[in-house]
Amino acid sequence: VEEPLIFEIGRAETTGVDLPAPDGLAPRLGRLARKAAPDLPGLTEPEAMRHYVRLSRSNYSIDTGLYPLGSCTMKHNPRLNEKMARLPGFADVHPLQPVSTVPGALDVIADLGGWLCRLTGMDAVAMSPKAGAHGELCGMMAIKAAIRARGETRNVVLVPESAHGTNPATAALIGMTVRDVPARADGTVDVEAVKALLGPDVAAIMLTNPNTCGIFEPEVAAIAEAVHAAGAYFYADGANFNAIVGKVRPGDLGVDAMHINLHKTFSTPHGGGGPGAGPVVLSSRLAPFAPLPFIHLEEGRPVLVETEAGTAPGETPFGRMTAFHGQMGMFTRALAYMLSHGTDGLRQASEDAVLAANYVRAGLADLMTLPFPDHPSMHEVLFDDGFLKETGITTLDFAKAMIDEGYHPMTMYFPLVVHGAMLIEPTESESKASLDLFVATLRDLVLSAKRGETERFTQAPRFAPRRRLDETRAARSPKLRWEKPKPWTAAEAAE
Amino acid sequence: VEEPLIFEIGRAETTGVDLPAPDGLAPRLGRLARKAAPDLPGLTEPEAMRHYVRLSRSNYSIDTGLYPLGSCTMKHNPRLNEKMARLPGFADVHPLQPVSTVPGALDVIADLGGWLCRLTGMDAVAMSPKAGAHGELCGMMAIKAAIRARGETRNVVLVPESAHGTNPATAALIGMTVRDVPARADGTVDVEAVKALLGPDVAAIMLTNPNTCGIFEPEVAAIAEAVHAAGAYFYADGANFNAIVGKVRPGDLGVDAMHINLHKTFSTPHGGGGPGAGPVVLSSRLAPFAPLPFIHLEEGRPVLVETEAGTAPGETPFGRMTAFHGQMGMFTRALAYMLSHGTDGLRQASEDAVLAANYVRAGLADLMTLPFPDHPSMHEVLFDDGFLKETGITTLDFAKAMIDEGYHPMTMYFPLVVHGAMLIEPTESESKASLDLFVATLRDLVLSAKRGETERFTQAPRFAPRRRLDETRAARSPKLRWEKPKPWTAAEAAE
Amino acid sequence: MRYHPLTATDRAEMLARIGVPGIDALFADVPADKLLTDLIDLPRMRGELEVERLMGRMAAKNVPASSVPFFVGAGAYKHHVPATVDHLIQRSEFLTSYTPYQPEITQGTLQYLFEFQTQVAELTGMEVANASMYDGSTATGEAVLMAHRLTRRNKAVVSGGLHPQYRAVVETLSDMAEDRVQALPPDPLGTEDILAAIDRDTSCVVVQSPSFYGHLIDLAPIAEKAHACGALLIAVFTEVVSLGLIEPPGRQGADIVVGEGQSIGNALGFGGPYVGLMATRQKFLRQMPGRLCGETVDAENRRGFVLTLSTREQHIRRDKATSNICTNSGLCCLAFTIHMTLLGSAGLERLARLNHEAAIRLADALGRVPGVEVLNDGFFNEFTVRVPGNAAAVIERLAERGILGGLAVSRLEPGRGLDDLIVVAATEVNTDEDRAAYAQALAAVI
Amino acid sequence: MRYHPLTATDRAEMLARIGVPGIDALFADVPADKLLTDLIDLPRMRGELEVERLMGRMAAKNVPASSVPFFVGAGAYKHHVPATVDHLIQRSEFLTSYTPYQPEITQGTLQYLFEFQTQVAELTGMEVANASMYDGSTATGEAVLMAHRLTRRNKAVVSGGLHPQYRAVVETLSDMAEDRVQALPPDPLGTEDILAAIDRDTSCVVVQSPSFYGHLIDLAPIAEKAHACGALLIAVFTEVVSLGLIEPPGRQGADIVVGEGQSIGNALGFGGPYVGLMATRQKFLRQMPGRLCGETVDAENRRGFVLTLSTREQHIRRDKATSNICTNSGLCCLAFTIHMTLLGSAGLERLARLNHEAAIRLADALGRVPGVEVLNDGFFNEFTVRVPGNAAAVIERLAERGILGGLAVSRLEPGRGLDDLIVVAATEVNTDEDRAAYAQALAAVI
Structure with a gap:
């Protein structure tokens, strides 16, 4: 059975939502009242239900079968997490309602951030990036901010050929030039090749580890050392973090920034292409530059910092990645996942x-x-x-x-x-x-x-x-x- | 892809539920401690999820297509009703917790009962029957109780050939003898045939109206009159009530008792064969015999009557159909459906x-x-x-x-x-x-x-x-x- | 209206196609004086937001079990149900499907019913189980009728440990069917001599274990006596979790086992819908009421499942059927079987043990309250305490302090001289704080 | 652990098959001194019940919008979402599927994206829309970059009516990309002269309507001036419901339209996940960032849908891509498109009108409070009021009285001399009682 498009079955006069009749007050829209209604046919509820249920049935999903999509980490999505995310205290709170009315929301962000820092061995975390690529952007911005703060203008980024496409795309977005790092015959990055490419113009290396060939870079520590010695930063693509949680901490390997795909490693559902969430953990060298908003502790209590005016000494955020606080709905799911698993x-x-x-x-x-x-x-x-x-x-x-x-x-x-x-x-x-x-x-x-x-x-x-x-x-x-x-x-x- | 049975894929040591370890207190089970564990293999959550999702995909359902199953009323099941039934105030209350802690539950039962009485034009309603057939049983018991109260022993029930199988089965359950009423060539019941069968041994007629041929019995009022004149009662099978809600009231047709399939007429989901709910509306002649529990109003407030000790004068319940109060989960869904539709x-x-x-x-x-x-x-x-x-x-x-x-x-x-x-x-x-x-x-x-x-x-x-x-x-x-x-x-x- | 796809235009076109001037022409068989001209006097249609407000207001007047220290049992139990269960039973294909009369397109339902039957049979230690009854109480009533059919006798002997509302259901059904019931007096101490009541007229003995008062009953001697008299033993349970720790009735000689399955997979829901479990011996199969799902093969010899032995059922046998049951508890079976599948033997045993330990702790805590006496030596997760004074008043005062402390026996058994008894249940959801709060409050209110 | 199907036996067998002595042999490439020997110091695994308790406790500390008179907007709006929406987006096949890279088995996702794109294009009055961005703010940032690419200029002129956090996103992105932003000062009165700021260096003008302060902006003259200077007009909205009553930006000359789609189908959720809408003219298509779903046919000539024009995207173009976006807001699109499908034009217009009327009533009620001034003549469902004294303190005192009365502008714009302003939103969920309670409480606290 072929399922038609809603536009082929809906009708303009039909609606699947019963709303009370307006009272007919005089509008206050000035000259900007809409001249013609949009052409959006409606479906009643039974029609819509059947349409979308039928559509869904032509999809493959984790719940229907093995989904071995490399680099995407299609793991089980526990329904407990869906239930937690829908608690009214999480799902039905506004990002700008008085902070005094959302202490539990700040707890979630602070707790999740704490778990991420501990699991990665890093010092700070920027929670607001909306997805992995957005997290990359955040991390690279922090690096750029740090370089600026040093009064430098390095603008080359080293990226191995095996990298995800988001890496070079991200570097380009902030005006950096990408320099390819060739792969060795065994699928790993050659520390000597990296050293050869390093120089005073190099801002950072972007490295996925385990890399996209599924191999843990054996010389990652040496690479980090060389990068740091050259005055550059080590950005790690965290897409493959699921391989090493609890086994090795990126912070111990010299990573300065790494985004974490909550929708991969921590099982927030992929949802047919999102939403995801891409918090970025930062080393002490980059922590001061974390973007707004963030939470810092005052007398052990989480305090939300939304503007420059709220920052403490030493906090020099490079700006803001998005309105509001990030993907709260993903935070609650990821936190439920972490609390369930434990260390x-x-x-x-x-x-x-x-x-x-x-x-x-x-x-x-x-x-x-x-x-x-x-x-x-x-x-x-x-x-x-x-x-x-x-x-x-x-x-x-x-x-x-x-x-x-x-x-x-x-x-x-x-x-x-x-x-x-x-x-x-x-x-x-x-x-x-x-x-x-x-x-x-x-x-x-x-x-x-x-x-x-x-x-x-x-x-x-x-x-x-x-x-x-x-x-x-x-x-x-x-x-x-x-x-x-x-x-x-x-x-x-x-x- | 063929889906195996859980017993073929599960393992005895596997569980999909994490529970804390018991403390090892000395059991107080006397000699009755279980000697061998039951052989119930477990599945982890991802395995169970996939198993049942896959099973579901081999089912047909209203949400996937037209379901024209006559006499079953496979209509749209609004998800609002599912949401309402899951409010903690309904889903998470115990049938025997103090009555003072469940006034809202009594409201639901009383309100739904009120709607049912008004829609049918009847005087009272027994809410506890668990499904249509159980409602039939309840209605026929009320009739038997009424006959007993008159000091009579009538034990014949007239049932048309076209009736649902539950009708004769129900009559037999309470020791009644079934006498078939032949159908006329036009698919309706002949009032003269009924009159010929009526006599001092006849307790009741059980009639589906509209009948199972999909026809409204044109002579239903005359049949009711004849039945009443013979000292018998008119039981109506309410399975087809969806044809006439708001168009004609069974009470106006002389019906003494009629069960209502909330899972048909009022859209509580069929769920692959239940649960349903079968409240029975009763005429004033049968109302006193309504079984426990019921709700009566004292000074306008609903009061729950659970035992004979709680009855008011004139209330002579014939007994009890089930533990507790009936299918509350279906009541909330049906009430949400009624409130949504309105009269x-x-x-x-x-x-x-x-x-x-x-x-x-x-x-x-x-x-x-x-x-x-x-x-x-x-x-x-x-x-x-x-x-x-x-x-x-x-x-x-x-x-x-x-x-x-x-x-x-x-x-x-x-x-x-x-x-x-x-x-x-x-x-x-x-x-x-x-x-x-x-x-x-x-x-x-x-x-x-x-x-x-x-x-x-x-x-x-x-x-x-x-x-x-x-x-x-x-x-x-x-x-x-x-x-x-x-x-x-x-x-x-x-x- | 959001649920009605037909528009005014559609309706006019359809009437024209049918060839009638208006909708009421189709209601021509309704006596003209009975056809309503006005709307019935009830509220008009409402949007979702308004319905949610109305229903939400009613719901908010109730005290949910999860919101307080909670110890009410007596036939329905507060357990934690994994989120997966509720998610899966809401799958459209399960939720909005009918009884699987067309097996080729309802293998999903049929296979889980087959799994359910297997689980219930295994749990109860019996050979076969059906695909559910409405609940434990109606299953008990049906079991008595089944025993009457099998023995061709019509007197049931009912233990004083049977849940009073179950007893009432049996009594009502028997009364209406002109059968006999000999119900022993309430047995809060678990000491009744039911053997003495069994005679050659007895069709069945109905015994609940753990009993309504929490006592564990040794069924073996009762089975022995019943069988010696040509009668059947019907074993009843209200807490299916108990089967994780207690010897199953099937291994104690029961002939029919019935019980309430709510604890596994199903919410408290103010008493329904629940799921009645029923299992028996192979040889009694054809007198068992309710639906049965059986294995078979299709035209290509692939394994498949169908409803079977329907010659017992009302839609075939009409007044000769084993029961009038039609709709049963399909979706509640599904919840049960998913939860049970997640538990497995290992999880069930652990869950049962946690319940038992919770009850041990609670019994000890309450037993230490001066003036309070625990009546049970042995129990699973439920027991009876005697309090000074009126138990119903105690329960009410506890509720005022935000503690739902159990069931005053007098609520179900008024005028029986049991006014000082409370049936108390403990489950895995209770915390140490809950128990301490209860003991402290109890001490304060008595 | 309930999520891990492998048993200890399985693991041993698998290691043997692989031919390694233990799991750490597979981690041989990790420098020995970096491989952790102990568990990281964090809590151990917990069951569902415990996790629910922990999370429930946190959730309970927050005040849900539905539980109080609620008037906060400023970029996120409290609307009623039909229950069907949340039910459908939880279908396993939608929820647990990936980006539809294998179109043959993901037509469900692809078709709803195609429906979504059509709806967004129609709503905004544009020719084409993409398959979503993260949210309105990042969509705005991407729109600016897109305008830079199209015009080969790099200066954005940003209205003082743009949401301050959207402005911050644009500024950050531009700062990091070495682009320029000319941001006009905050414009609470809706009177700024943005035309004067547009010059021949300008790549784009970014204007929000209704503005952050609720003013309706006539975009036509701005488009005219922009186009005359060779610049593009980027129109922004934060309340998509406004498009049910307001002339769409596409018909006012906008070149790129971006906005927040949360209002339709998506919960407040403390700010995310939301769904960014982006639409543009056909001719700018190849510079549009984000995924696009297009119609095509399969090998049997049946209609089908695929992701298309991926040569713009990072996984193909790498550093030449139009954006680095990869994961977007798939499931939020689905919620949007289901809710919009249920509404249809008729429902959307009615919803918009109810919102507008709610705001009119609220503005009148608050305007009558002595000392309070409504700054807007025209508005949709949001407007700005001036209160005597400190607005942030007023909001806090209202919250203490259980009323969430809006956003103090100073929270987002500290030190701008806007300390006496509150942005207030009204929607269909507000009742007369809510409004009366607000007006009364406001009178009491100022």
Whole structure:
């Protein structure tokens, strides 16, 4: 059954919300009263319910199956956290109601910040960034502010080739120039290469660790040392923090700033692409520059600082990332997750995530090709398309064939440093039985590919709500909104 | 993807609930401490979530499509009602906590009872019955109590052939004998036939009105009069009340007792087969016999009466139907539904339900066979299998073919008074577009059947989670619980 | 109106298609003098905001169990239910589906019912269980009728430890069905001699353990005597969590086990909806009331589930049915089975132990209050205390101090000389502070 | 731990299969001296009941908007959201899905994004909209950067009517990107002459209407002047409901429209997550940041939707991307689009009118309080009042009386000489009693 668009089934006079009739007071809108109503058809409640329920049923989700999307950490989303976030004391408070009426909200932010600092071994945290990329921006701004405070103008940022695209994009946003750091043959960053690139113009290095090949950078401490020695800062992309919580603290490795994707590591739901939250932990060198708003303690009590006027000596915020206080709804969920796990549960989660990735690796290493076999994988395992050579099947085909087997594909073609990358992150939420079935399915697919059953791949997916979609057509003449079908005109008829 | 049973994936040592460790106090269980733990495998939360989400996806539901199950009133279930039922003041109160701590709960019961009495034009209501059939039992018990109070021993109940199976079953439960009332050719009850059956041994007539053929009994008032004249009572099955709310009041028709399926007429969700709620409205003749508990007003305030000791003069309850106070969770939902609709909305709902049924009838009458064309349909329209004659296709086949078209089948083979009955109740929750599509689909199916495309029917369903299931096998050697696969033994091997 | 998709235009078009001038033409069979012309005198339609305000105001007048130290049991228990349970039962496909009469498109419901039946059978130590009854009390009533059918006798012997409202349900049903009930007097001490009441006319003995007063009853000798007399033992429980620690009735010789399943997965909800559990021996299967879900295969030989043995049921057998039950407690079964699946044996046992320990602590704390006597030696999570003076007044004074301290027995058993007894329950939600507050308040109000 | 399916046995088996002696062998790349041996000093795992208690205690310390007469706006608004919205966004398939990178199995997400884009474009009177930004403030910041790219200039002129925190975001972003911002002084009277500030260096003019202080700004002359200077007009709103009654910025000549969508479908939530709306003209499409969902067909020529024009995005373009945005506000879009679908034009207009009338009544009621002056002639649902003395202290005293009466401007604009101003919002949730209580309390505290 194909589900139409709301614009095709709704009617202008219909509404699914009963509101009392206005009293007809004379409006005070001056000349700006709307001249024509917007063309937004309405649906009654039963129609809307069915429409969106049906739409949902064409989605894949964690709750319906394994979602091994590398670098995205698609772990279980506990419903307790949803329930906590909906407590009226959290969901129904206004960001600008008197501070005296929201002490519990400040507690949540302060507590969560405290957990993040302890888990990372860092000194301070900027809570307001709205997502990972926003956190990166925040961290890099703090670095820029620190450099300015030193009276310097460094504007080069070192970024390894394997980095997430957000890293160079972020650096560019604040006027920095990106200098690529080449990867070594084993998938790690070469400390010597970094040293060679360092200089008085270098502001920072942006490093993901574990890196996007799923490898913990063995020389990270040495890199940090070199970076610091050159007067630059060490920005860590925290997207892969789920591999190491409770095992090693970024602060101990010399990190100056790292964003944390609460929607990855701490399980706030991805929601089909957000909302997320990207708090940034900061070293003592960057802490003074944390943006507004923040919470500091006065006599042990959390006090909210919203403007420069509220700052204490030594606090020199570089500005503000967003209105209000950040993603409170994600904070409550993440805090509930942390309180549930505790320090022991969080470490166990990371260990299980790493264990699961290596277990999948062990189950597939003989059939698929590991570009970097010399290092253990962390929470995700990277394969390349070497094993598909001469089959005529691409990474994309292989991924689409997984859909027909009931799985969401892994991350494809990322990182860019290997050919036809396939990045698998099972997370700690999968049972051994689930991993075994996944491995068996992938083995079957690989053997099928090698046997030359090409159509199973090139024609996939066949059992999904849609066959392959024409992305080129979508991009060539973008149709980004519904348009009323044009009425049939006499002129057209004449043609 | 086939979903296994929890017993096949769970493990005895696994739990999805974290509880603190007990302190190890010496138990006070005497000799009755459990000797061996029950064999109940556990699942962790992510496993359980996925298991039940996947199971749900093999279900049809109102929210996923039209559910025209005659006599079941599968209407939209507003989520506001779910939200209201979950307010802690309703969901988290104990039935036996001090009455002084639950005045709001008594308000709900009293208010809902008031609405029910007004809508039906009756004098009193017994709120505690747990479902429709339980309400029937309650109503018939009240009748028996009233007859006893008169010092009589009447024990015959008149039941039309078209009645729901619960009616004769209920009568039998309280030791009454059922006497069938034959149906007239036009699908209605013959007042003369009733009169002929009435006598000093007749306790009551049980009548569904509108009846299960979807027809409003035109002579209902005369029947009631005759029944009363014979010293008997008029029990009305309220399953079809959705046809007439706000249009006609059962009390005006001479009804003495009628149960109301809150899960049909007032939209508390069916939940895959319950819970429901079946309050019974009573005429003044039966009101004194209403069972415990009930609420009466003292100085305008609702007072809960739980035992004989609490009754006022004239209150002679026949006993108790259930522990506690009835289906409170359904009361809150039904009350929210009524408050939302109001008297105008409720009447509109009935009118729309009747309109929808007749619209479907008008769209199909030329192709399908109407056994009773002489009366307008009420909220459901009854067809028989005449139109399938000589196609080799049964009502069952036809229904299963509807599944392949994305619809839940209508009620089949009920009522029993017509051959191969198909009872369609679209409800007021469907849009005209939805009804049009449904009619078009059924027309297509009928034409297909007449064209002799027999396999489309006899092989259906083909696009459902399961093909037709072997019900005979299930009944012949019932397997009603999961059993551990027996270990393979040497003896078996030797065989 | 937000729930009605038909517009005025739609309605006019539809009437035209039907060929009638107006809606009332479709109500032509209603006697003209009975067809209402005016709206019934009740309030008009309201928006969500207004309904929420009205309902919210009513809800706010009640004291939720979670908001106070809470010790009321007596057939319904305050337990913590994982958030997952309520989330899952609200899935549209579960919530808004009907009884699974079309098994090809309701395998979701059917499979969980099969899982539920297995869990209930295993928990109670019986061979088969049905797919639920309305609640524990109606299940008890149905069990008595079932025993009458099986034994072709019609006298039930009912223990004085049975919940008084359960007893009332049995008595009402029996009275109306012209059956007999011999109910023993209330048994707050757990010392009644029920064996003496069993004779050759007895169809069944109905015994609750833990009893209404909290006593653990050894069912084995009762089963023995009942069986010797050709009668059946119906074992009843109101607190299903007790089965995590107590020997199941099935292993003590019970023939039919019924009970209340609310504790697992379901809210207190002022008494309903709950879920009645019923299990029995294989050989009694065909006299068991209620729906049954059975395993079978489909046309492609894939495992599947269907409602089965419906020849027992009203929609087939009409007045020969084993019961008139139709709608049952589907969604409450689902809540039960999800919660039980999350617990597993390991979790259930731990939960039961926490409950038992909470009760031990509470009994000791209350027993130390001068003038207060705990009547039970053994118990699971509930017991009876004797207080000086009127228990109902004590409960009321405790409530004024914000403590819901249990049930005064006289509320359900007035005029029985039990005015000084309180039935008190403890569960895992009680804290040390709760217990201390109770003991202190009790000392203050008596 | 309830979230971890692996058992100790599983772990041992898996390690064996991998061929390592223990878990730490997999952490071999971590410098030995950095690998933690002890647990980090934080609390241990807790069950649901304990977590609920801890979180519940924190929540209970806050005053929910629904529990009091509530008049705070200034960028976030208390509206009633239908229960259906929250139910639907919690569907597993929406809640636990990722960004729809695999369109064949995420048509649900993609189709609602397409519906969302259409609604936003229609509401704002623009040609195209993206699939959301984080919130209104960051959308404004991105709009400025977009204008810089389009005009190849780098000076933004910012109205004094822009929300001060939005202004701060623009200033921060510009400061860090080495761009320029000319921010006009706060404009509580709505009388600033922004036309004078626009020159040939200007890339964009950023104007909020209704302004932070509630004034309705006629954008047409500003657009005219901007366009004459080769600059773009960025129109901002914080209250999307206003678009139900006010002429949309697109019809007043705006080039980029950004705003906060929280009012529709989303809770106050102490400031987030919210949903930033962004719409522009077709010709500027390729410089628009954020995700875009487009229509296409699949291999069987069935309509379908995909993320498109991703060559603008970071994961393809890296340092050449239009923005670094990756995760956006997917689920908040869904809430927005469901609520908007339920409203439709008819419902939106009525909702807007109810808000406007609520504000009219409130303005009149407060204006009658001696010493209080309403600064606005025109407004939508928000306006500014001048009170005698310190507004922040007045707000605090009102809060003590259980009334949340608005925002003291000095909280966001300290040291600007605006210490006697309160920004007050009214919505459909306010009752006559709420307004009367506010006016009475205000009279009492000043």
